[in-house]
Amino acid sequence: MEGLRFRVITANDPDIFQERLNRFIEELAEDTVIVDIKFATSAQVGQLVYTALVQYKTVEAWKD
Numbered sequence: 001m002e003g004l005r006f007r008v009i010t011a012n013d014p015d016i017f018q019e020r021l022n023r024f025i026e027e028l029a030e031d032t033v034i035v036d037i038k039f040a041t042s043a044q045v046g047q048l049v050y051t052a053l054v055q056y057k058t059v060e061a062w063k064d
Helices: 014-025
Strands: 004-011 032-044 046-058
Touching: 004 014, 014 032
Parallel strands: none
Antiparallel strands: 004 046, 032 046
16 A cells, blocks of 8 residues: 555553554644554563554545
């Protein structure tokens, strides 16, 4: 798929993770479509890490 972009967002605190994910999505241009979001948690050195892989693409505006 041409023009596909990816962003990885991580945090070890769920509130910070949610804030980072929300901020990224809010800052996307109006002509951007989120294709997929993959979510995972993992334990690293006794600490839980939250990770999201956001797949998105800029598209042309619909014209009537």
